[in-house]
Amino acid sequence: MNTTVPLTKFGAQLLKDELHQLKTQERKKVIEAIAEARSHGDLSENAEYDAAKERQAFIEGRIMELENKLSSAQVIDPATLDAEGRVVFASTVDLEDLENGQKVTYQIVGVDEADLKLNKISVTSPIARALIGKYAGDVVEVQAPSGPREYEILEVRYI
Template identity: 40%
Template sequence: MNKAFVKENDEDDEESMPGVPSLPPGTRNYMTRIGYEVLRNELDKLVREERPALVETIRWAASNGDRSENGDYIYGKKRLREIDRRVRFLIKRLESATVVTPADQENTEQVFFGATVTVCDVGCEAEATYQIVGVDEANASEGRISWIAPLSRALLKAREGDVVRFASPAGLREIEVLEIRYE
C-alpha cells in the first residue's frame, strides 16, 4: 500500500484538531461546571441527533447506486468522519476533566483557577476584567482566559494591590490587580 494512505503513528489525533488548544503534558484538564456542561451537551447532541440523522442520509445516498459521483454520499461520509473525530475528542476531554467550582474556593485572597480578576495596566486608566477558566471554555472577547495563557500564569497567586509583570505579544507589560472575586 502506498505510504500516502497509511498513518505513521497510531496515536489518537484528537489533540491535533485545528483551532483546539492542547493541554501542557502532565497537567490536569481543569474546567468550570459550566464549561463541563457545555462540552457534555455538545457530545450528547452529536451522538443522539446529528450522527444518527447523518447515518440515515448516507444510507439513503448509498442506496441510490453509483457512490463515486454521489455528492450526498461523499460529503456525508466526510462529515461523519468529522463528527466521529469530534466525539472522540470530547470523550477524551470529559474523561480527563477536573471540575472546579470557583464559589467553593477557600483562599479568596489570591488568584486561582476560576477567579474573576479586575486589572489595570500600570500608568493607564483603563480597567479590564477576566475570569480564569479551562482551555476548552476560554473566549478572550468575553473576558474568559485560559489558565495556561501568559496573563493567567502571571496572575496566579497574586493578591489585590500586587503588580505583576509578564511577556505579552505586545511586549513586557505591568498590570495591577484591583479586585479578585469568586463567583
C-alpha cells in the first residue's frame, strides 16, 4: 500500500538535503562515537555507548523514513500549476478574516514542510481543507479552536 505523498518542489529539496546530511555527516559522527565509547571498555555499563547506539538507531530510522517519503513523493512545482484560479495543493492564498479584517497569506504544503512561522500550512489542516477547491471571492468557514471563523479568499496565486 504505497500512497503518494504530495510535496512542493521546495519541500522535496528540504527532505533531500536532510537525507544527504544524515547519510554523509551524521552517520559518520555516530559511528565514531560508538568506536570511541567501545574503547572505554565494559559495554554493559557504558552510558556513552548506549547513547551512541540509540542515536544510530534514530538516524537509520529517519533515513529510511525520508527515503520512503521521497520514493513515494509526488513533487509539485507551484509555478507550473494551472488550476484556473482554484485553490489547490501548493497554491498561495491571500485571505481576510471577516471578523477582524486581518489579512494573512498561506501556502498549502505537505505535512512535512508545514511551518506556520513561514505561513506554510499542511494540506491536512482544517483551514487548508476548507480552502481546497474554492476561488477568489469565495467565503469559507473554518472550525478554529476558538469557534468558527469566516475568511474571504482575496487572491489565489501559483508561485
